[in-house]
Amino acid sequence: MRGLRAALENHVLARVAVARADLRWPLPENLAQRLTGRRVLKLHRRAKYILARLSEGETALIHLGMSGRMVLSARGTNTPDPPHAHIVLETDGDARIAFVDPRRFGSFDLFATADEATHPRLAGLGPEPLEDAFTPEVLSAALAGKHTSIKAALLDQRVVAGLGNIYVSEALYRGKISPRRQAASVAGARAKKLVPAIKAVLQEAIAAGGSSLRDHVQPSGELGYFQHAWRVYGRAGEPCGVCPGPPTCQGIAQLVQSGRSSFYCPRTQR
């Protein structure tokens, strides 16, 4: 979202090409026509959604899914769009923005800005983790009574909005909490530790330009560099960096919870 601001904010969408009828969901009817000529007033983010406030009272709601990315280039250059460029926006500011998403788990919706509070994708979302209102008390209240693991609970966007599989592992490592721990037991001192751990992981990741797996990149083409800062994710068997190593600690463990890999240090995370 930050990488798109300069190209989009206060620019008019001069030309829009939509290459197919659906991504994760059917695309809005006549999407290209409805976007063409609109001015992008402001870009926002809510959870993992990019919201583009448009003129004439509508908002575009964009999710990149697992494999989605925005590819920025200058309009008029003859560089072809990459494969799977499903939606291509060109602005009056000479920018070309391609929504590229091989797996098509992403989405693009257009709705009346006035309906934002009731949009089905947005209505149930939990608090933004980087806002001051996300406190240990708020988190433990959301976790109270949950009969599931803290790992699954933190992935639940109704508990806290915007954490994904990588950052949950990283935050639990920093908070010294096992991903297997019952969610409801993360309260008091544990919640007091976990909330700052979540905030720190996200802030550092944003500052580093995000996590790039394989070829995932910033709109500018720069790679996100946070993957170099992963302390546990993808590091099964490696020493955690805190423990003395064998025989005291066997290093970072991997387990599968609700179909997703968790990485953690069984010795320091309880």
Next chain:
DNA sequence: ACTGTTACCTGATTGC
């Protein structure tokens, strides 16, 4: 109502 599993899709990597 709540929880865990499956399904949606392509492409890169791993293992035989």
Next chain:
DNA sequence: TGCAATCAGGTAACAG
């Protein structure tokens, strides 16, 4: 080298 199996940043729909 080639081919098949496995796995991947998410989340909605489904089953129990």
